[in-house]
Amino acid sequence: MYQALYRKWRPKDFSDVYGQPHVTRTLQSQLESGRISHAYLFTGSRGTGKTTCAKILSKAVNCLNPVNGNPCNECEICRGIENGSILDVIEIDAASNNGVDNIRDLREEANFTPANAKFRVYIIDEVHMLSIGAFNALLKTLEEPPSHVIFILATTEIHKLPSTILSRCQRFDFKRIAPEDITSRLMYVSEKENVNLTPNAASLIARIADGGMRDALSLLDRCFAMGTDIDEEAVSDAAGIAGTIHLFSFSKYVAKGDFTSALKLVSKLHSDSCDIDSLCTELTLHFRNLMVAKTVNECEGLIVCSKDELEKIKERAGQLKLSKILSCIEVLEQTAKNIKNAANKKIQLEAAVIKMCAPSASSGEGISVALEDRINAIEEKLAALSSGKVQVPSPVQESKSEPKPEVKSEPVPVSKAPVPEEAPPPPAPPVPAAENEITVPEGNFEQWPEVLDKIRVYDIPLFGIMASSTALVKNGRLVIQSENPTLFDFICTDTHSKELARAVFEVVGKKMKIAVSNTEKPKTATSPLENLRSKINNFNNNGG
Ligand SMILES: Nc1ncnc2c1ncn2[C@@H]1O[C@H](COP(=O)(O)OP(=O)(O)OP(=O)(O)O)[C@@H](O)[C@H]1O
Ligand SMILES: [Mg+2]
Ligand SMILES: [Zn+2]
Numbered sequence: 001m002y003q004a005l006y007r008k009w010r011p012k013d014f015s016d017v018y019g020q021p022h023v024t025r026t027l028q029s030q031l032e033s034g035r036i037s038h039a040y041l042f043t044g045s046r047g048t049g050k051t052t053c054a055k056i057l058s059k060a061v062n063c064l065n066p067v068n069g070n071p072c073n074e075c076e077i078c079r080g081i082e083n084g085s086i087l088d089v090i091e092i093d094a095a096s097n098n099g100v101d102n103i104r105d106l107r108e109e110a111n112f113t114p115a116n117a118k119f120r121v122y123i124i125d126e127v128h129m130l131s132i133g134a135f136n137a138l139l140k141t142l143e144e145p146p147s148h149v150i151f152i153l154a155t156t157e158i159h160k161l162p163s164t165i166l167s168r169c170q171r172f173d174f175k176r177i178a179p180e181d182i183t184s185r186l187m188y189v190s191e192k193e194n195v196n197l198t199p200n201a202a203s204l205i206a207r208i209a210d211g212g213m214r215d216a217l218s219l220l221d222r223c224f225a226m227g228t229d230i231d232e233e234a235v236s237d238a239a240g241i242a243g244t245i246h247l248f249s250f251s252k253y254v255a256k257g258d259f260t261s262a263l264k265l266v267s268k269l270h271s272d273s274c275d276i277d278s279l280c281t282e283l284t285l286h287f288r289n290l291m292v293a294k295t296v297n298e299c300e301g302l303i304v305c306s307k308d309e310l311e312k313i314k315e316r317a318g319q320l321k322l323s324k325i326l327s328c329i330e331v332l333e334q335t336a337k338n339i340k341n342a343a344n345k346k347i348q349l350e351a352a353v354i355k356m357c358a359p360s361a362s363s364g365e366g367i368s369v370a371l372e373d374r375i376n377a378i379e380e381k382l383a384a385l386s387s388g389k390v391q392v393p394s395p396v397q398e399s400k401s402e403p404k405p406e407v408k409s410e411p412v413p414v415s416k417a418p419v420p421e422e423a424p425p426p427p428a429p430p431v432p433a434a435e436n437e438i439t440v441p442e443g444n445f446e447q448w449p450e451v452l453d454k455i456r457v458y459d460i461p462l463f464g465i466m467a468s469s470t471a472l473v474k475n476g477r478l479v480i481q482s483e484n485p486t487l488f489d490f491i492c493t494d495t496h497s498k499e500l501a502r503a504v505f506e507v508v509g510k511k512m513k514i515a516v517s518n519t520e521k522p523k524t525a526t527s528p529l530e531n532l533r534s535k536i537n538n539f540n541n542n543g544g
Contacts, residue, residue, distance in 0.1 A: 005224070006217035009189050010052055012082075013070040017049050017056070018185050018213065019177035026172070027053070028069030031060050037170040039142050039151045041127075043158040044174025047214025050154040053174075054123045055081075057152060058089040062117035077117055088114040088121065095126045100133035107141050110149050119150050127153040128160035135162050142168040176211025179203065179304040185213065186220055190230070197223075197230045200306045204235045204244065207285070207304050241278045244305075247286040248312060250353075254328060255319045259357035266350055276345040277336070280352075284332040291325045293317035328356045383460055438510040445471040445478060447507045454503035462496045477513040478504060488516045 011017045014024040023042075030036055040057070042050040059071035059081050071078050080086030092106070106122065114120040124130075130138065142151060142165065153169060155161065183202045190197035197220070205223075209216035222238040223230045232244055246265060253262040269279060289303045293310075294317040296302060303310060317325070335352040342348045448471040456463040469482035480487065491497050491514070504512055 004218070005189065005193075005221045006047075006214045009217060011049070011056065012073050014053070014056055014060075015070060017053060019181035020049055020053070020174055023049075023053060023172045023174060027057060027060075031057075031066065031069035036061060036150065038145045038147075038149065039169040040153065041158075041161075041166070041169035041171045042152065042154045042174060043171065044156070045176055045211060046156055047209075047212035047216075048174040048177055049213065050174055051123070051125060053172075054125075054152040054154055055089075058119075058121040058123065058150075061119050061121065061150060062088070080116060086116045088117040088119070089123070090121070091123045091125065093126060094124050094129040094134075098129045098131050098134055100131065100137050103130070103134045103137040103141075107137065110141060111146060113148055119148055121150045121152065123152045123154065125154045126156075127165075128155045128157040132162075135165060139164055139168070177213050178211075179206040182206035182209055182211075182213060182216045186216060189217065189220065193224070195224055195228045195230060198232070200232050200244075200309060201230050201235045203305050203309075204232050205239075208235075208239050208241065239278070240273065240275045241282055244286070244309060247282060248316060250283060251286060251290060251316050251320065253353075254324070254356045255316070257357050257359050259354050262353045262357050263350055266346065266353055270346050276349055277339055280332060280336050280339060280349060284329060284336065287325055287328045287332060289313050290317045290320060291322070291329065294320070294322050294325060331355045382464060438508065440473050440476070440478075440508055440510075440512065442473050442475075445473050450507045451503045454506060455499060458503060459496060459499040462490055462499060465490050474515075477515050479515045479517050481517045483518065485518075491516065 014028055017024050040054075042054060044050060056071060059073070059078050060066055060069060062077050062081065063071040064075040064077055065072040073079075073082070077086060081089050092102075110120060110122070112120075141149075145151065151169075153165070158166075183199070183206045186202045186205055187197060187199070190202075201223070205216050205219050208219060219235070219239055220230075223234050226234050226238060236244075236246075246269060249265055250262060253259065253265070270276065289305070290313060292299050292302050293313045299314075300310065303313060305313065331352050335348055339345045339348050448469075451471070452463065452466060452469075455466060465484050465487050466480070466482065469480050469484070469487065471478055471480050473479070480491075491500050500514065501511065504514065
């Protein structure tokens with residue numbers, strides 16, 4: 001009968017246990033010196049060697065010829081325990097024997113001296129499943145155990161144990177097994193089984209197993225079913241994941257912004273019945289590796305893969321900006337969450353792929369994404385302020401789709417003059433402009449609200465500054481009266497001056513010289529930085 005690999009290759013002594021030296025060394029030295037505890041607690045994640053070590057320990061305490069704290073595995077006791085003919089080592093599955101009565105039986109039985117071995121050893125697996133009553137019943141025995149009894153409790157969920165139990169046991173924490181340890185165990189087992197497993201394939205299995213040796217060996221078992229030459233592709237097929245070749249294709253498409261190819265790949269993998277959740281996880285890991293390769297010089301110890309693959313990772317990292325890699329990780333993390341409740345997982349992944357390939361995701365290249373966000377936020381606030389100052393419900397022409405912050409003040413009606421929606425503007429006249437035959441009456445300039453309405457369409461920031469201004473005509477000039485000290489700076493800049501002149505021209509029908517009152521001396525055009533500063537000052541003065 002076929003025996004699963006993980007059972008066939010269960011370590012027989014401590015030197016065969018991979019990746020738990022803090023446990024095995026301590027146990028071995030205790031055994032060598034004879035300082036054995038009467039209650040052990042083994043905790044840690046699944047398939048990391050808890051039951052295995054409990055069994056080795058149960059043999060080692062009873063072995064007739066122990067070597068360096070290891071059982072000899074040859075004496076009659078070792079063999080008897082191994083084949084189940086010696087009944088002094090008792091394995092109890094607490095999941096199915098969790099009642100008070102089970103533990104009471106155990107207590108009574110424990111009083112008898114062992115039949116063949118020196119110690120009666122109780123291995124209680126999944127001990128967190130015991131009922132409260134059962135825990136209490138066990139507590140008494142743990143407190144005053146007969147000298148010939150040893151308890152070994154094992155659990156993946158230590159937090160479910162009462163502190164009274166914890167304090168009576170010597171605790172060993174089993175770690176997730178390091179990928180290198182899993183890889184070397186897999187290579188060892190494959191060699192013994194006469195199967196050719198490539199190092200890349202072994203490290204891929206290790207990565208998928210995420211620290212659990214049982215899972216790693218189970219996956220190796222599935223690969224064995226496919227033949228005696230196992231490479232990465234065989235592992236990917238057996239695990240139902242994308243494999244690294246596809247991952248590198250993905251990151252290539254991201255680097256090129258080629259979402260057509262990326263979408264085709266998602267489709268292909270989907271029709272090959274690749275599991276979308278695992279693909280998402282693998283992609284996240286791949287981009288994590290690119291991030292590490294991008295930021296750490298000596299990244300060998302931080303990335304689980306073969307030498308060839310590491311070279312490929314470094315090369316790909318060189319083709320991508322760090323900001324891009326980081327935004328991809330964010331997108332994938334969010335997608336992994338969304339996928340959990342998604343009706344159609346494939347669509348979620350497709351959306352992620354588009355976001356990752358889109359150039360907009362990397363528009364922050366050169367400046368940090370955070371800085372870009374802040375600038376966007378300031379611009380939004382300015383726009384909101386602009387509309388808020390004259391209580392316009394919403395700016396007519398929007399360049400952004402994001403919702404604007406609410407304006408708290410009460411709406412006041414503004415001029416009902418129709419606003420041209422997307423009117424193609426006539427070429428803007430230069431400023432200052434020459435006067436022509438149309439005369440504009442001196443004094444209060446009645447059409448100013450119309451001009452403002454146009455500016456609101458053409459130049460939102462300028463509108464924000466000018467909104468509360470008034471205007472009059474004096475000596476043929478249009479004099480804008482504003483309390484805002486930055487207005488002059490603003491209309492001195494080329495773009496704003498053109499938009500202003502254009503608005504005036506459209507309303508009045510002729511070019512007009514424009515002046516600003518309350519401004520002492522004209523300045524030359526401000527730099528964009530000064531401009532931004534004045535925008536911010538203006539915002540702080542008015543809105544902040
Ligand atoms: N540290 C290890 N070194 C080598 N093989 C291991 C190790 N841990 C687990 N294995 C392999 O995985 C199999 C299962 O291990 P074991 O039963 O000891 O896990 P466990 O920690 O008790 O897991 P669970 O919490 O699921 O009961 C073993 O038969 C063995 O083949
Ligand atoms: Mg176990
Ligand atoms: Zn022995």
